[in-house]
Amino acid sequence: MSAQFYNEMYDSAGNLRPHYQGFAEWLATMPADRLARKQAEADSAFHRVGITFAVYGEESGTERLIPFDIIPRIIPALEWTALQAGLWQRVKALNAFLHDIYHEQAILRSGRIPPDQVLNNAQFRPEMMNIDVPAGIYAHIAGVDIVRAGAGDFFVLEDNLRVPSGVSYMIEDRKMMMRLFPELFSRHMIAPVQHYPDMLLENLRTVAPKGVADPTVVLLTPGAYNSAYFEHTFLAQQMGIELVEGRDLFVKDDTVFMRTTQGPQRVDVIYRRIDDDFLDPLVFNKTSMLGVPGLLSAYRAGHVTLANAIGTGVADDKSIYPYVPDMIRFYLGEEPKLNNVPTWMFRKPDDLKYVLDKLPELVVKEVHGAGGYGMLVGPASTRAEIEDFRARILAAPEKYIAQPTLALSNCPTFVESGIAPRHLDLRPFVLSGKTVGMVPGGLTRVALREGSLVVNSSQGGGTKDTWVLEY
Amino acid sequence: MLSRTADHLYWMARYTERAENLARLLDVSYQMSLVPQSVASQNQNWGAILALNSLEATFARSYAEVNVDNVLRFMVSDANNPSSIYSCLRAARENAHAVRGTLTSEMWESVNATWIELRQQSFEQINLGGVSEFFDWVKLRSSVIRGVTFGTMLKDDALHFIRLGGLLERGDNTARILDMQYHILRQNDDEGASDFYQWGALLRSLSAFQVYRKVYRDAITPARVAELLILCQEMPRSLHSCADGIVRMLQLIANGASAETERRAGVLHARLHFARIEDVLADGLHGYLTDFMDRIYELGDGISQSFLMPA
Numbered sequence: 001m002s003a004q005f006y007n008e009m010y011d012s013a014g015n016l017r018p019h020y021q022g023f024a025e026w027l028a029t030m031p032a033d034r035l036a037r038k039q040a041e042a043d044s045a046f047h048r049v050g051i052t053f054a055v056y057g058e059e060s061g062t063e064r065l066i067p068f069d070i071i072p073r074i075i076p077a078l079e080w081t082a083l084q085a086g087l088w089q090r091v092k093a094l095n096a097f098l099h100d101i102y103h104e105q106a107i108l109r110s111g112r113i114p115p116d117q118v119l120n121n122a123q124f125r126p127e128m129m130n131i132d133v134p135a136g137i138y139a140h141i142a143g144v145d146i147v148r149a150g151a152g153d154f155f156v157l158e159d160n161l162r163v164p165s166g167v168s169y170m171i172e173d174r175k176m177m178m179r180l181f182p183e184l185f186s187r188h189m190i191a192p193v194q195h196y197p198d199m200l201l202e203n204l205r206t207v208a209p210k211g212v213a214d215p216t217v218v219l220l221t222p223g224a225y226n227s228a229y230f231e232h233t234f235l236a237q238q239m240g241i242e243l244v245e246g247r248d249l250f251v252k253d254d255t256v257f258m259r260t261t262q263g264p265q266r267v268d269v270i271y272r273r274i275d276d277d278f279l280d281p282l283v284f285n286k287t288s289m290l291g292v293p294g295l296l297s298a299y300r301a302g303h304v305t306l307a308n309a310i311g312t313g314v315a316d317d318k319s320i321y322p323y324v325p326d327m328i329r330f331y332l333g334e335e336p337k338l339n340n341v342p343t344w345m346f347r348k349p350d351d352l353k354y355v356l357d358k359l360p361e362l363v364v365k366e367v368h369g370a371g372g373y374g375m376l377v378g379p380a381s382t383r384a385e386i387e388d389f390r391a392r393i394l395a396a397p398e399k400y401i402a403q404p405t406l407a408l409s410n411c412p413t414f415v416e417s418g419i420a421p422r423h424l425d426l427r428p429f430v431l432s433g434k435t436v437g438m439v440p441g442g443l444t445r446v447a448l449r450e451g452s453l454v455v456n457s458s459q460g461g462g463t464k465d466t467w468v469l470e471y
Numbered sequence: 472m473l474s475r476t477a478d479h480l481y482w483m484a485r486y487t488e489r490a491e492n493l494a495r496l497l498d499v500s501y502q503m504s505l506v507p508q509s510v511a512s513q514n515q516n517w518g519a520i521l522a523l524n525s526l527e528a529t530f531a532r533s534y535a536e537v538n539v540d541n542v543l544r545f546m547v548s549d550a551n552n553p554s555s556i557y558s559c560l561r562a563a564r565e566n567a568h569a570v571r572g573t574l575t576s577e578m579w580e581s582v583n584a585t586w587i588e589l590r591q592q593s594f595e596q597i598n599l600g601g602v603s604e605f606f607d608w609v610k611l612r613s614s615v616i617r618g619v620t621f622g623t624m625l626k627d628d629a630l631h632f633i634r635l636g637g638l639l640e641r642g643d644n645t646a647r648i649l650d651m652q653y654h655i656l657r658q659n660d661d662e663g664a665s666d667f668y669q670w671g672a673l674l675r676s677l678s679a680f681q682v683y684r685k686v687y688r689d690a691i692t693p694a695r696v697a698e699l700l701i702l703c704q705e706m707p708r709s710l711h712s713c714a715d716g717i718v719r720m721l722q723l724i725a726n727g728a729s730a731e732t733e734r735r736a737g738v739l740h741a742r743l744h745f746a747r748i749e750d751v752l753a754d755g756l757h758g759y760l761t762d763f764m765d766r767i768y769e770l771g772d773g774i775s776q777s778f779l780m781p782a
Contacts (some may be wrong), residue, residue, distance in 0.1 A: 048580055048587075224569050237572035248475050259474045261628060261778045262726050 006152045006409040007421060008073060019076040019469055022187050027071075032418070035070065038180045039414055042068050045176065067462035068173060069413050070180065073424060073444040080191075080440055080468045083146070083154055083428070086338030087438065089328060091142045091430045094159060094315050096331035098138035102128045102311065107330055113323045121320070122368065123313030125276065127283060131300055133309050134207040135434055140307035141200070141271075142430045143167070146338075146442075148409035155339045155406065157425065159316040159324070161308060163273045166443040167196060167429050168231035171238075173443075173465040189470040191440035197238035199431055199439065200271075206433040207305050208268045215268035218242045218258065220249070222274050222290045232273050246274075251294030254301040269305045276310050318401050319345065319367045342404060346397035355402045356393070359386050362402045364393065377453060379405050408453050411464070413446055423447045425455050426466065440468035476570050477632045478779040483566035483582070484636035490559035491613035492644035494606040496520065497546055497556075499652065499676030501602055503669050504539060516655055517542040523651050524554045543602060548594040556609060560589050575623040578616070585612040628724055635720040635774065642713030643767045645677065649700050650760040656693065670696055677708050697756060698748040710763060714740040717770065724778065732773035739766050 009020045016024050046065050075083075100107055101118055108115040118124055143164025145157040174193050178185055201217065208215035221232040223245050236243035248258050249267065257264035272279065278288040280295040298304045314320060322343045325336040344351040344362075355362060364376040376389045393400050410421035428442030444464040445455035455461040500520060504513050518537045521527050526545075529552055534541040548557045564586035571579045597605045617637070624630045652673045656666070670691045674680040679699060686703065687695055703709045718740050721733050751759050 048584060049576070224565075233572035242473050242476070243570075243572050244473060245475065248473050259781055261472055261474055261477045261632075261724060263728075263781075 005407050006148055008409055008411040019074050026184060039070050042176050042180060066457045067448060069446055069462050069464045071412050071414055072465045072467050073411050074467045077469050077471055087144055087428060087430050088436050089337050091432055093328040093331050095138055095432055097327045098312060098315050099136045103130060112326050112330055117319060118314060121314050121317055123317050125311035128311040134305055137207055137432050138309040139312050140432055143427045146426045147406055149406040153339055155341045157341060161312040161316040165228040165231050166427055168234040169463050170441060170443045171196060173463055177465040191468040191470050193439045193441040196439045197235055199437055201239040203431045203433040204269050204271055204307055209302055209305055212268045217269040218244045218267050220244055220270050220272040220274055246290045246292050249292045251292060251298050254298045254303050256298050256304045271307050317367060318365055344402045346393055346400045352397055359390060361405060363405050364389055364400055364402045367399050423453050441466045472628045474779055474781055476573055479566040479570040480629055480632045481636035483563050484633040485640040486559045486563035487613055487616055488637045488640040490556050491610055493556050494609035495676045496648050498603060498606040499672050502672040506668055514538050519651055523647055526554060544594050560586055573629055577619045577623050581616050581619045631720050631723045638713045638716040639767060639771055641708060642710050643764055645700060645708050646710060646760045646763050650757060653756055667691060682706055694748055694752060702746055702748060711743040714743050729777040732777050735770055
């Protein structure tokens with residue numbers, strides 16, 4: 001056991017942590033071949049049910065399973081309570097920030113964030129200026145990436161306020177664990193997560209346009225070839241709402257309708273899983289076939305709610321991330337409950353000078369990158385790769401940030417060689433409407449390659465069921 | 472419901488039904504080819520299957536000779552043939568995939584599992600196991616999907632569009648199979664003894680052999696076979712029975728733009744409901760069936776415009 005990393009199951013002396021006690025006892029009674037059989041059963045069930053994600057760049061329509069690991073990630077109740085309070089605080093501040101920068105811009109005038117960082121950000125949407133959205137909420141759904149590092153502290157890695165995905169795996173992983181090992185659930189008090197779609201629907205209904213008593217909510221998908229299509233169908237089905245594509249909708253008199261077999265039907269709330277750029281070809285990307293012409297105009301007229309709102313990307317941008325603790329202080333008058341990862345911005349001359357020499361120890365990320373693409377993990381890179389990045393940074397310093405290489409916590413994981421520790425993160429989902437809420441848990445992603453710190457499914461990551469214990 | 476959703480459901484059902492009936496058609500042709508006859512007339516019969524689906528040109532691009540092996544391979548598992556069983560089940564699965572949220576999970580799993588199993592079988596493997604076994608598998612999977620559909624889906628518009636698609640396709644396919652086989656069998660009339668087996672094979676392929684016995688309790692004659700498959704209201708694969716269902720489904724999903732489609736379905740139904748087989752045969756069966764298929768095609772067009780692709 002490496003002492004360098006925080007292990008979710010064992011403490012540094014190699015003793016079981018108390019919240020893993022029950023699981024470890026059960027595991028000790030499980031013959032290795034039974035575990036392997038259960039793992040195979042899980043894989044085949046995921047295949048049959050078609051819980052897959054589409055892979056870009058391979059033969060069209062290629063679908064792949066996200067590997068599922070049968071050893072759960074367990075979070076004790078007290079830790080969860082603290083984490084939840086920190087997440088609510090953070091998402092409240094981010095929504096306040098979004099409302100502010102699209103209205104008075106007090107935070108910019110106060111000098112806490114340099115105005116050009118926000119106003120010249122590609123994710124800032126001037127079209128949103130002075131539009132009042134229901135309940136003042138912009139990020140109705142936030143998928144905040146959390147890692148545990150060092151001695152066991154939680155850090156926020158990314159806020160994900162655009163179209164975060166993964167919640168369907170959280171629910172399917174739980175279903176699978178209950179099917180494979182029902183006995184575990186009678187031995188533990190595990191907080192349920194399967195009611196997430198109900199909470200989401202309720203949340204979306206509370207932000208319907210004014211005066212709509214019984215709002216029609218739909219989920220807007222880019223279509224069957226999108227990588228998260230499974231999740232779109234899953235959520236629409238679980239909420240009992242229509243799964244629509246852009247071509248199913250049209251705008252007339254600043255009102256959105258869907259084409260049904262009984263004629264046009266008005267739509268009040270759109271849970272959209274399409275990026276801002278593709279929403280309305282009249283305003284944004286002109287070539288978009290995925291969007292709905294006239295949607296922005298209906299939105300500005302207040303006749304339809306978009307969740308998430310347009311223009312949330314400016315708040316989860318990596319160049320804005322370093323300012324989130326200040327936002328919490330500014331809008332809520334509170335000290336942040338969750339840590340930010342120390343971040344150096346190459347756009348600042350001081351930072352640039354200081355960290356340019358330290359690249360071999362650092363992680364460098366593109367400000368607009370996502371999904372584990374376009375990043376440099378210093379300790380895992382060759383000298384040539386580092387020099388290549390150094391040149392790219394010097395050519396456009398404002399496009400990059402640097403962070404220390406975090407010693408991500410790890411957790412025993414079922415791999416070919418048996419059970420071995422692998423690094424992981426956690427994505428809980430925070431829902432904001434008239435109130436803020438969340439289900440206890442989230443999606444745990446695990447880097448299945450030995451030593452790897454990259455958990456993204458596009459980079460060979462898998463998932464685990466996440467248990468929040470209720471005591 | 473969403474027009475696009477209805478469209479996918481309707482076509483999912485049509486393609487599944489088409490795959491099943493294709494298996495039925497190929498099975499009867501295969502059974503008939505086992506009755507002693509010249510190789511030339513055998514190959515002629517296989518050619519008729521290509522003609523039935525207007526596939527001669529597509530076939531000729533990849534195959535040199537019309538014979539049992541080539542036609543079976545082409546119609547069973549050739550991905551380049553849009554009308555093969557393989558292509559139909561793929562299209563059914565793609566349509567299901569596009570609306571999997573509307574289907575019950577059992578339904579989606581049965582459609583998806585069918586496709587996964589099919590993809591794992593090469594034509595050589597199918598041939599090795601016997602094509603009839605494969606055709607039985609296709610019929611069985613279609614029955615499973617249908618059973619899961621009726622057994623698990625809410626009886627709302629989604630189910631009505633699925634049924635409408637299935638009925639339209641079945642009516643068309645029964646007419647096609649009958650048209651082709653009737654023609655071949657009448658030509659072979661002088662070959663005598665094989666007749667009983669051949670008409671029997673046709674009936675069996677449409678699951679109508681026992682039904683025939685029950686209804687007529689008498690020798691198999693071409694006129695009665697035609698009557699059973701066209702006019703018998705109680706026979707689930709007959710044209711009359713399909714028209715019954717189409718009219719009923721259209722009543723359930725009617726909207727402000729569908730009156731003309733309903734009227735046409737009513738006319739089609741009346742022509743079957745009040746027909747006598749003597750008159751049909753006297754006027755010419757081929758003409759009658761062709762007219763029926765044209766009307767089914769028009770209905771499909773009308774359904775598309777009224778419900779599935781509104782302007």
